[in-house]
Amino acid sequence: MNADLRTRLGSLRLPNPVVTAAGCAGSGRELAQFFDIAEIGAVTTKSLMLEPRAGRPAPRMAETPSGMLSATGMQGPGIDVFLQRDLPWLLSRGGRAIVSLAGSGAGEFGELARRVSEAEGVGAIEVNLSCPNPADPSGRHFADDAAQAAAVVQTVRSHARSDVPVLAKLAADVPDVVELAGACVAARADGLTMVNTLRGMSVDTRTLRPAVAGGMGGLSGPAIRPLAVGCVYRVHEVFPEVPIIGTGGVRTGTDVLEFMAAGASAVAVGTVNFADPSACVRVLREFTEALDARGVSRASDVVGAAHRPGTGV
Amino acid sequence: MNADLRTRLGSLRLPNPVVTAAGCAGSGRELAQFFDIAEIGAVTTKSLMLEPRAGRPAPRMAETPSGMLSATGMQGPGIDVFLQRDLPWLLSRGGRAIVSLAGSGAGEFGELARRVSEAEGVGAIEVNLSCPNPADPSGRHFADDAAQAAAVVQTVRSHARSDVPVLAKLAADVPDVVELAGACVAARADGLTMVNTLRGMSVDTRTLRPAVAGGMGGLSGPAIRPLAVGCVYRVHEVFPEVPIIGTGGVRTGTDVLEFMAAGASAVAVGTVNFADPSACVRVLREFTEALDARGVSRASDVVGAAHRPGTGV
Amino acid sequence: MSVAVGGDHSSTLLRRPFAVHDVKPDYGGTVEFLFAVRGSGTAWLAERRSRDLLDVVGPLGRPFPLPRDPVNCVLVGGGSGSAPLFPLAQSLRRRGCRVDFVLGATSADRVFSAITARRIAETAAFTTDDGSFGTRGRVCDVLGRVIEEARSDAVYACGPMPMLRAVTAVAGSHGLPVQVAVEEAMACGVGICMSCVIPVVGEDGITRMVRSCVDGPVFRGEHVRFDDVGTIPFDALGAPGWKGSSAARAAESARDIA
């Protein structure tokens, strides 16, 4: 038996729920050495900005218990190079693209969405709300302020093609993730991706200086999975109709089951790609086996199971 | 060479910076089977309430990558039993006690502080701000609202003996930890303990139901260390004069070094006690060795080193 | 006892509890435990080779109490819960007690040490869920008969909670005292994490949430509120429904000091 793995994120239909997380799969080309990227649900791009960007100085990462801290500063080629070079390549391989956008304000986000809308074949737009808001004196993220976040989502939604779903990517270290989710949904987000990295730091105990240049970095990996699953659970409880991509520490097929039971319709693999470049297809295989072992015939039946009394499926 | 390990938390002087974290060392008696509790800096009690408390139903814990989720619901004997039974025992063994308090409102916190003040020999009071605030309809913690948290701290400070320092215990999953810290300091907290567990959940993938009864639990252990160190770093940057107990995933002596370099004056060992009941003395020994290896003669010289350019010490 | 799994840099932080199966003076002292591979921790344990080091804390908790007189005892084990019954059987035999075993498992390959059981005990009955060894069914299906045939005076049991509940009921219906060893999930094993609590009625009639790692894992079966395991009974000490008078609290405090 092989379960029906299809899933939906608003109007976007995916053959299966395993996608890559933004910034954790390059342009897709690097991972294509290890597996056929048409096999997975979709590739989420790194967050693209209007201009090319050199990112932050090294050291950019530090290993932490069951996780890592990173601060790449969203190095990337800029939206135009992506649309001209990477997107056609991805589509030519039969892949599906979720395009992540990062702007320095609602205006820039709008312009990014407009340019993306001129391209054919984009599966969905993901709005990275964990970018520093330059208008905030203390350098907080858009996601730290539900109203600012909603303004960004609204602008992207109004500039994007109506047939392309817009997903708001939320962080876990925000005042109230349910309130933030509500604000984004009210601003017409078609779905939510949860969660981005959490702000943390580590000290290099040889030098006694911050291990990542600039001090703070983003914590990711299995260490944060309970925080991510908690966000998905709480948001799905209040907004059961809103599709969610769960992300944060997915390592195995049972982790997919965990996120889907909490309320996710798809799951993004991030940091674990660094440890295992064929993680996505392995996770997908393990997930299929886990469904089969439980006699589940449709992956979508698992969505939200942890909210239902009884044995769920 | 053996470094001078003494440290201070306001008026409380400790022989060394390694203490136990609230709720992770029983009454001290259990760990006394494994080491002499006078050897460590202090024992922090579990958070005490006015009445005995049965806590939450089982299952109360779940293992997560490099951490655990727990929801014990602050089971405990109540403040009076503690003061009559556990405190005298602790003092008779030469231990130092940091008494953690948990109330359901400022009034109850005040009454707790008053009762503690009638006892002799209490080293410090720690105010657990991660208790659900019954006045908040969505069951948020006092720590989620800086003003509410400050009100609690202020009440405890005014009811406690003036020679007993009051430490505010903060959480990492709050809107803005620096703002929260500032509010507590303004309310005359003598020091801060950072951080408490973070709200998360995990799903038992056999039953597809939440792994901890009631769904959400508190995430602790090495997994959260970068988040805890990040909070200590950011708060120490703004309030360098305020003593901090760093806590969250301390496992080894170099972890103590990491927290102190970020700005902590002492460090509390929590979850790792469950894995290794002699963790506190082992960590203390490793920390001493780490100082010696670096030629540091006073532990207090390390405090805040990560904020100073150059090699810190 | 509890064993750390996964090595120094493991992502599995917590120890795994196991019953002591046997303690021998061989090779300068050997502690034996039997385990079934269940999840990642026991899988890691199964990969250890001889001479590898294990990080062990123990013995922990209260052992089975032994009767003063040479009475007839029936020992009931379910799955890996059989492990601690073997040293118990030896001790009982040394005191001149008659020992009978009733051991249950899901299938033949899960039956612990059938041969040893037969050697130590007067009789040994086996049940498996699938009938692949001994009688098909649960231990309680045969327990009553064993008690009658062996003229048992006391029951000892170790295994999963539903089995312990059923064994306690059978023992009760025969008017026999029963000692049960519970297998609650344990994070620390030394009494500091409060993860292993179950509702137990004290001599004073008050129900308390007690730690099975230090106050147990052995309890008198009649004292365990099996129907309420996994809940906080409304009348437990400190439960929302509990109305402790100041006097009751003072008594509590006095009791604990004593």
Place this chain on the structure above:
Amino acid sequence: MSVAVGGDHSSTLLRRPFAVHDVKPDYGGTVEFLFAVRGSGTAWLAERRSRDLLDVVGPLGRPFPLPRDPVNCVLVGGGSGSAPLFPLAQSLRRRGCRVDFVLGATSADRVFSAITARRIAETAAFTTDDGSFGTRGRVCDVLGRVIEEARSDAVYACGPMPMLRAVTAVAGSHGLPVQVAVEEAMACGVGICMSCVIPVVGEDGITRMVRSCVDGPVFRGEHVRFDDVGTIPFDALGAPGWKGSSAARAAESARDIA
């Protein structure tokens, strides 16, 4: 290549990068790498026994380019950076090149395969920081002399960044081309995490933050902006100070498509 450390349930998530030391057809194909124990990952590796399985991804990145003609090459290695120079030496020898080694280490016990070096190469000079083996000092203290004596035509170097910078300077002052293999911290090794970037000047004169795992680890020494490693040079593509015209950007895009 990169190796996963710590096993399945390890809390150390990231792979560790190592240079391929040798590839042999023995036993159905063997890949050799040499490593020094530095932290937890290499300590774990050192505990592996023969026949244990390792999870390896490789070969990764660009290898040292080989000269078309049989020229004289000096190979400079620092610490464990010597490892990849041995297979390079073999390949150069097969092309008829003369090979000279200059190998540096902190102390005698850190010198890699002195005997092999002497066997393969025309000459092999050693330096240690403490003088416990070879000349006391750094590789660059002897490099100039070796270049002159061996009439070297090209320099290859592998080791820590400050050494590579110094070697590049010495090679430059002798007018020799130099290929350096950098050892930047790498999280993924396959080009997806962007943790291993260093500023490198392209053929077009534009500085880019390039990934040393896929675009390197071998670069032309003159192209690496050693003084700016650990920073984002203000004029790097996409740096805050970078003023890329639309035309420049279009060119960039065209270049990348090609």
